[in-house]
Amino acid sequence: MKRLDQYCPVVHALELVGERWSLLIVRELLHGPKRYTDLTNGLPGIGTNILAARLRDLESCGIVEKKKLPPPTPATVYELTPYGKELDEAMHALARWGARTLGPPKSPDELYPEWGVNALPALFDPERAKGVKETYELKIDENVFTARVARGRVEAEVGAAPDADVVAEMDSPTFFALVAHELSPAEAVKSGRARIEGAVDAFDRCFEIFHIAPRVAAAA
Amino acid sequence: MKRLDQYCPVVHALELVGERWSLLIVRELLHGPKRYTDLTNGLPGIGTNILAARLRDLESCGIVEKKKLPPPTPATVYELTPYGKELDEAMHALARWGARTLGPPKSPDELYPEWGVNALPALFDPERAKGVKETYELKIDENVFTARVARGRVEAEVGAAPDADVVAEMDSPTFFALVAHELSPAEAVKSGRARIEGAVDAFDRCFEIFHIAPRVAAAA
DNA sequence: CTGCATCCGCCTCGATACTG
DNA sequence: CAGTATCGAGGCGGATGCAG
Numbered sequence: 142m143k144r145l146d147q148y149c150p151v152v153h154a155l156e157l158v159g160e161r162w163s164l165l166i167v168r169e170l171l172h173g174p175k176r177y178t179d180l181t182n183g184l185p186g187i188g189t190n191i192l193a194a195r196l197r198d199l200e201s202c203g204i205v206e207k208k209k210l211p212p213p214t215p216a217t218v219y220e221l222t223p224y225g226k227e228l229d230e231a232m233h234a235l236a237r238w239g240a241r242t243l244g245p246p247k248s249p250d251e252l253y254p255e256w257g258v259n260a261l262p263a264l265f266d267p268e269r270a271k272g273v274k275e276t277y278e279l280k281i282d283e284n285v286f287t288a289r290v291a292r293g294r295v296e297a298e299v300g301a302a303p304d305a306d307v308v309a310e311m312d313s314p315t316f317f318a319l320v321a322h323e324l325s326p327a328e329a330v331k332s333g334r335a336r337i338e339g340a341v342d343a344f345d346r347c348f349e350i351f352h353i354a355p356r357v358a359a360a361a
Numbered sequence: 362m363k364r365l366d367q368y369c370p371v372v373h374a375l376e377l378v379g380e381r382w383s384l385l386i387v388r389e390l391l392h393g394p395k396r397y398t399d400l401t402n403g404l405p406g407i408g409t410n411i412l413a414a415r416l417r418d419l420e421s422c423g424i425v426e427k428k429k430l431p432p433p434t435p436a437t438v439y440e441l442t443p444y445g446k447e448l449d450e451a452m453h454a455l456a457r458w459g460a461r462t463l464g465p466p467k468s469p470d471e472l473y474p475e476w477g478v479n480a481l482p483a484l485f486d487p488e489r490a491k492g493v494k495e496t497y498e499l500k501i502d503e504n505v506f507t508a509r510v511a512r513g514r515v516e517a518e519v520g521a522a523p524d525a526d527v528v529a530e531m532d533s534p535t536f537f538a539l540v541a542h543e544l545s546p547a548e549a550v551k552s553g554r555a556r557i558e559g560a561v562d563a564f565d566r567c568f569e570i571f572h573i574a575p576r577v578a579a580a581a
Numbered sequence: 582c583t584g585c586a587t588c589c590g591c592c593t594c595g596a597t598a599c600t601g
Numbered sequence: 602c603a604g605t606a607t608c609g610a611g612g613c614g615g616a617t618g619c620a621g
Binding site for chain 2: 604
């Protein structure tokens with residue numbers, strides 16, 4: 142991004158990650174290092190030259206690090222630096238804002254397999270999580286995510302949790318209705334849109350902790 | 362921004378405000394409606410056609426509203442919608458992140474007069490503000506800002522506060538050193554870099570509540 | 582097959598000029 | 602004051618090439 146020569150932290154942040162694709166590359170790398178080709182696949186539409194250029198820029202300003210994995214499989218991977226990882230707060234804030242005009246997915250295959258690992262921290266409300274120490278296992282469409290809430294923080298990962306307080310199964314529209322508080326957990330269970338095993342009150346609490354503000358209509 | 366046809370709230374948010382200048386226009390409007398020419402002045406380097414195009418886009422997706430002020434002075438102003446205003450969280454998160462590699466301003470005139478109204482909410486730490494009900498008046502370089510902290514929230518405005526618990530005067534490098542915790546409030550007073558009137562402990566508390574994470578070295 | 586560099590056509594950007 | 606019209610330069614997406 143071109144120098145905007147204004148002394149302003151937002152301007153400076155945008156000079157670092159404000160260009161097309163930059164933030165999305167960071168999103169891809171938030172869950173761990175990836176290879177060049179994996180990035181290409183995760184970012185449909187990006188030109189290979191653009192990706193190379195962005196990675197060079199992000200590396201030169203201390204957001205991304207290029208690492209060579211040693212043999213047996215010598216591959217080069219890109220990894221976020223600690224400073225790069227701290228973009229997660231800003232990304233989640235942006236995601237929360239964007240989610241309010243996005244609406245539920247039309248078809249489940251619009252979602253990428255790890256989407257929940259991004260979504261759950263973004264939906265997390267630390268205020269409501271105070272004093273809660275629980276683990277939720279969510280089976281949404283064909284994907285399984287685990288959210289561990291403790292000490293006012295959340296850790297999300299792909300996969301099941303043998304120690305979950307509650308295991309819930311639903312499709313993605315139901316999940317979106319629940320986090321938007323357009324559907325109550327009790328109704329979801331009663332109508333059969335969600336099936337749960339375990340503590341019912343944990344299921345209720347889950348959507349007090351993970352939620353978004355009400356949806357907004359327009360945004361063409 | 363071009364359609365990136367990926368179901369992801371970040372992608373969607375970037376489609377709305379990810380283009381060059383879009384977020385900066387929002388920044389300009391966060392403190393109230395502005396006229397077209399004022400926007401041009403606040404955004405040095407923006408082309409008038411670009412500004413017009415961005416305003417059209419932002420209006421069409423429900424972030425900005427164009428209003429005509431009635432006579433006596435018939436002017437058209439641009440104002441954020443409620444949904445647009447809620448970008449403040451994301452902007453402050455981005456600002457906090459950017460501030461860590463920005464460093465203090467080289468000269469005070471790099472700063473725009475209202476900068477503090479943006480900076481204070483961005484630096485605000487709700488965790489540290491719990492149970493605090495205080496008002497701080499900060500004279501930084503030639504600008505005066507007031508921050509009212511109450512019920513875990515902050516309101517910042519330009520101008521003095523007759524009811525302030527503490528009035529502090531300093532230059533901007535000192536302010537930046539204080540919020541970065543590179544300089545303690547006690548040292549700042551002792552060395553004469555800051556002059557205060559009022560409660561000393563309120564001055565200390567001010568920079569517990571308003572702070573950034575430690576600065577990061579690089580970021581070319 | 583991975584990790585890029587190069588080339589090409591389009592579209593957007595920024596700057597200036599001009600109009601109600 | 603509040604924009605529209607125009608134009609050159611550069612960024613972008615897509616395809617291709619090529620070395621390790």
